[in-house]
Amino acid sequence: MKPKDAATAFARGDGSGVNGDMEKILIRLGLRRTIPRLTILEVLAEAGTHLSVLPLHRRVADTFPMVNLSMVYRNVTVMSEHGVLHSVEHGGETLFGLAETPHHHLLCEKCGLLAEVPADRLDPALASVLSGVGFEMDSAGQLLRGRCRRCRHASRDAR
Numbered sequence: 760m761k762p763k764d765a766a767t768a769f770a771r772g773d774g775s776g777v778n779g780d781m782e783k784i785l786i787r788l789g790l791r792r793t794i795p796r797l798t799i800l801e802v803l804a805e806a807g808t809h810l811s812v813l814p815l816h817r818r819v820a821d822t823f824p825m826v827n828l829s830m831v832y833r834n835v836t837v838m839s840e841h842g843v844l845h846s847v848e849h850g851g852e853t854l855f856g857l858a859e860t861p862h863h864h865l866l867c868e869k870c871g872l873l874a875e876v877p878a879d880r881l882d883p884a885l886a887s888v889l890s891g892v893g894f895e896m897d898s899a900g901q902l903l904r905g906r907c908r909r910c911r912h913a914s915r916d917a918r
């Protein structure tokens with residue numbers, strides 16, 4: 760679904776499709792459904808990754824030029840406080856992503872690619888290791904740094 764559909768479905772109010780899911784998340788958490796919020800969620804869902812505020816604003820403004828940068832800042836902050844979004848720090852930037860599906864992050868330090876690993880696949884493996892040292896890890900939002908497949912192959916070829 761394209762971000763501009765956010766307004767259409769929003770206006771329709773029938774809670775259909777991806778946009779309907781986003782609306783339901785906001786309703787469940789007691790947040791008002793506003794055009795900036797729904798569009799931010801749509802953009803992130805469509806991007807399928809995490810974005811910092813500047814590119815996020817650029818994409819939102821493609822559809823709704825009246826949504827300014829400070830509105831995007833304000834809304835990602837509120838939605839992060841309510842657990843709709845979460846963030847990871849990379850290279851001095853804060854990248855925001857949808858927190859609805861619990862996941863951890865794989866970050867390529869060479870190209871900046873950020874991939875998600877479902878939490879239910881990683882948690883059991885880590886839990887058994889960490890319980891040995893009496894450590895309880897947060898169940899989502901961890902950041903694992905390394906090199907992606909492409910960058911690994913590129914550096915091998917250069918050798």
Ligand SMILES: [Zn+2]
Nearest residue numbers: 845856857864
């Ligand atoms: Zn994430």
Ligand SMILES: [Zn+2]
Nearest residue numbers: 867870907910
């Ligand atoms: Zn890479």
